[in-house]
Amino acid sequence: MKIKSITLLFLISVLASCVNTKKITYFNDVVKASGANNTNQYKQLRVQPGDVIQITITTLDKDVSLIFNPQTTAGAAPGTGGMGMEPGYLVDSAGYISLPMVGNVLVKDKTTSEINTLVAQELEKSVRNAYVSTRISNFRVSVLGDVARPGSFKVPAERISVLDALSMAGDLNTSAIRDDVMLIREVNGEKQYVSLNLNDSKLLSSPYYYLSNNDVIYVKPGPNKTFGTSKFVALLPAVISAFSLITTLIIVTVNK
Missing domain, CATH: 3.30.1950.10 (wza like domain)
Structure with missing residues (x-):
């Protein structure tokens, strides 16, 4: 009975520490981080009215x-x-x-x-x-929504990717939705809305991987953000894991 209890608590601890990390991992469809991807063809920026x-x-x-x-x-x-x-x-x-x-x-x-x-x-x-x-000289991109430091950022060069922009904004919060990030781009006076999936490595070869002047990235908040519990939810796996480990140690010590 003691062995079964310890085993059960150990499994709970392991499962709690591995709570669906795929939801907060970039490009989780990549099995191994090696090799090269030459499918993405960068296109030079073209000047538009207002630039x-x-x-x-x-x-x-x-x-x-x-x-x-x-x-x-x-x-x-x-x-x-x-x-x-x-x-x-x-x-x-x-x-x-x-x-x-x-x-x-x-x-x-x-x-x-x-x-x-x-x-x-x-x-x-x-x-x-x-x-x-x-x-x-007025090349800027904006990153809004569930990120650490939302804002408008000046780009010193002519080439910036989605990942570069998110890095400038301090990366996504753990509560952010990563498989439906919205890119807003104006082309010939018309707004384009594109959904980007940061969990899918196909983004790296997408024509929207590199940004244009005045692009806006909007990161949607997850359901946990609505209730203001994102920090607690983010720490919950670690709390459960620590609690399970302490409980296991107490049971082992008491039953010696």
């Missing part, structure tokens, strides 16, 4: 360079530069920016490397040996 692009133009003539890259108190390029605004040229609703000595340039649906080539070609008409560098 702010910073174009740096360098020439052998410092005075000419200063025309294209004036230094203001806000450190901004001539396109914008007010308080609270990103430095650069604001892409208008038609997809154009206005450059000194060049005029209107259509940049909509073009990558930064394509804009470099386009601007350099336009400058050749009046400026020789100009070097052009372009970046999207």
